[in-house]
Amino acid sequence: MRTFFNIAAFAAGSQALITRGDSCCFHLTASGGASGSVGQLSDGQNRIGDNSLSPAEFCINSGAITDGNGRGCILTPPTTQLQCDEGATPTGGFSIDSSGKLEFQGSSKFIACETGQNGGLNIYTTESSALSNCKPIELMADSCAAPKPQPTSTSTSTAVATSASTASATATAPATPPANNGCPTTLTSGNFEFPHLIVPIDSSSPDTAAGTQFNGKVTSTVSSIFNFDIPQSDSGKTCSLVFLFPKQADLQTSSFTFSGDGKIDFAALSGIATKSTTFHNAPSVSKDLGTIAVSPGNQYVVSTFSCPAGQTVSYEMKNAGSTSLEFFEDFNPSP
Structure with a gap:
């Protein structure tokens, strides 16, 4: 598993998933x-088949969806019903592919279940x-x-990448002609750069500084912070935070427990982690990017944003359920 900060010109035939930095609206x-x-009930439940409802x-x-009233659209536990709630932080991991299909975590498969009300079906x-x-x-x-x-004669790929196992950032520069806002999640080979710091922090030992590590870890008490150094040359480009989670059988020398x-x-954090960072003094959250239910054999676009060129930025991964994950970083490419 790898974390990449990948700067690449958009090449002919490359695959693109949409996770946009600017809001785009649709039905x-x-x-x-x-x-x-x-359609949508007044409480934010999204339904198919109820002819009394107007298109929402x-x-x-x-990667996050809100409705026309500005409510965050979430997958309610434990059934994963898609509904939009006032004040809710929207669930991340959504995208719209090139054919217009809505996807969640790369899959266009949803299910609709009968409610017994006006012929309506809820979405899960x-x-x-x-x-x-x-x-x-x-x-x-x-x-x-x-x-x-887009066909283009430009297919150069200059990668400045980190081989952290899971959280990854990808920067995409437009080729000639410009390639709109698409951002690839299939990362190709190039020059790689390790994240300069991977720091676990533990709420059960809040004043202990573990220092930088080769492993990332997420448990009920431990979260991990990743530092990325964004080159000044990325000014004006678009970056995406990408989570790559290959299957164990596809890894060459890395491994994980899950x-x-x-x-x-x-x-995203408001400050930069250091070797002295602990649970108590860790930077606060500047923007929550949402919760994703990850599983081996998948890749996820977490967020897309204007590249903070010339800056060091920190991102945190923490447990949002019952997850226990530990992974080793190495040089081998993600499958």
């Missing part, structure tokens, strides 16, 4: 086992024994699709 239409526009508007920004990301009369669906957005790969529900909260 959704379901197809498959159930069809129709996605949604906006996506850095995963099946559950608590749900009944469910049908597989896909959700199509009427705008905000990721740009299709258990629990996989829920990890990602956050």
